[in-house]
Amino acid sequence: MSIKSSSTVNPLDFSDLSGKQFERLAFATLMRMRLWESLSWHGQSGADGGRDIVGIYEDEWGRTATAVAACANWQAFTSTKATGDIDTFIKTLGAAPQEVIVITGSSVSAEIKDTIKVHALAKGVSKIETWSKTEFEERLRFYAPTVLQRFFQGEVLPDEEAALQRFACEFDPTKERSAVELLAKVFRRPAFTTPIHAESSLPAFRRAIGDTIGAVNTGIWRDREGCIIAKVPSLLNFSNHPQIESELRSCVSALNKLRIAFDSGLKAKRIRPCHPSDPDSPMFDIDMDEREKLERLREQALQHAQTALRSMGVDLDLRPD
16 A cells, blocks of 8 residues: 555545545444444445445334445545435335445535435435545544554455454454443443332433443443543454353343333323423323333343443442442
C-alpha cells in the first residue's frame, strides 16, 4: 500500500485504495457496529448485483430484517451510482431491504443525499443512510480503531470473509479484565436493581433496556438521551470464548423478550398511564401478573449476564444502593 502511517491524526485518503480494499474496511466497520445474524461480503465475488455487503439482523420486535451496503470509492460521487445500485439489488433480492447504507470515499452534498433518500424511500426502503468519506472515517475510527491502525500501517486485511470477521473483532487480552468490568457497569443501573412497583417510571425502564441491548450488541453504551457514555466490549469480542458469547447472546434475547413484553402490556392496557390526560407523565399502573412477568424476564437476562461475567472473574453485584 502507498498509505503511510503517521504520528498525527490526519484525514484518511481513501483514493489510494482499490475497490476491494475499500469494501474490506466497510465490512470490518459494519461488523463492529451492530449484532448481525449474518453479514456477507458479496463484492469479493465480483457478481454482487449492486450490493457489496448484505446483513441480516433482528429488529427490536424480534423480526428478521435485511440491510444492504453499497460501496463507492469514487473521486467524484454522484447520485446516479447509488440510485442505480438500489434499483439493481432490489431486482436481485426480489424485494426492497429494510435498510440501505451507501458508503463513499468522497464528499457527498446534502442535495445528493436527499436525492438518494427520496429514491430509496420511493422504492420501499424504510431507512437510508449515505456516508461521505468524513462520516465513514468517523465510524471507522470509532467502531474499528484497531482495524484502521493495522490496515493503514500496512497489514493487509484478510481476503476471506470469516477471517476478516475474526480480524475485525479481535480482543486485546491485556485489557480483558478492565473491559469486562466496564461491561458489568452497563447492568449496574436502577432498571436492573429497582423492583417494578405498581407505579414506576416505566418509559425510562424501557429506554434502559434498549440501551443495554445496544451496548452488549455493539459495544456502544448510551444514556437515555442517546449520548455515548463509553465504549465497552460487545459480545462479538468474545468469539474466542464460546460459552461467554453464548451467555451474552442469551442475555440479549431475554432483554428483547422483556422489551417486547412491556410493549405488548402497553398495547393491551395491562400497563396504563396513571394520568391518561398527561401523555408526558412517567407514572404507570401495572397489573400484578404483568409485573411478575417483567420481573421474571429481567431476572433471566441478569442470570445470563452474571454467568458470563463470573466466568471472567467479575461479579455483577446488583445489590441496591
